[in-house]
Amino acid sequence: MSQPWLVFALGSAFFAGLTALFGKMGVENVNSNMATFVRTIVILFVSASIITMNSEWQRVDKFSSRTIIFLVLSGIATGLSWLCYYRALQLGHVAQVASVDKLSVAFAIVLSALILGESLTWQTALGCLLIISGSIVIALPKF
Template identity: 50%
Template sequence: MWWIYALLSALFAALTAIFAKIGIKGVDTNLATGIRTVVILLIAWGIVFFNRSQGGIVNLTKTNWVFLILSGFATGLSWVFYFRALQLGRVNQVAPVDKLSVALAIILSVIFLGEPLTWKNAAGAALIIGGTLVLIF
């Protein structure tokens, strides 16, 4: 079941690139990121309230808070740089390079989370890195 959500994530990430490229034409990318963030905020909290999940906020630990906040900072900075890259480059260049994050996540998961590095994961990461270098150069 996880792979269905992952494929939907990929589909909407692809649509994000297309919609963003059209939407940022002649717009300051920081303003565009701010607008996008408000929309995401409304959707995310709407889902929380729809599923009645808001009560779980009292059970969050200090570690939960710290790392969720750090994740938010990382996401925000990713979006700021992504929108700027989209404004300067073509979607067919920027979107694939952005997906270098997949290979980086594999590497960082091994280093920081102690997840096993299988030959399939290593080969996939190497191919992504290689493909990214082809697109850049």
């Protein structure tokens, strides 16, 4: 495959879809913040298991301060995203919540252009607008 990242991106999309479904089912009778905590513990164990199986452990004290800062910021953003996501799943329908959550793609495109200087081609801009449009159409109340 000439695009090896695509396999992992499709895997991410598939598992994110399962996340929405299982998350909705899991927050029915529990506080959404507690549900996020349990989910985070599971992710910790799964990640540690994968790192162990692949012998990929690294010494954190060898990381640059820049790496640590951005991994901490990413962790904070992920945690806040998950807390909001699980609360939204408790309150809304999976299709609506998941589609609005995918606006993260549009945010990532815009922020990567502004902050990282990544190119914003007409195809990327059009795709971004289509994602935004699709999220709005799915999230709107049904008439």
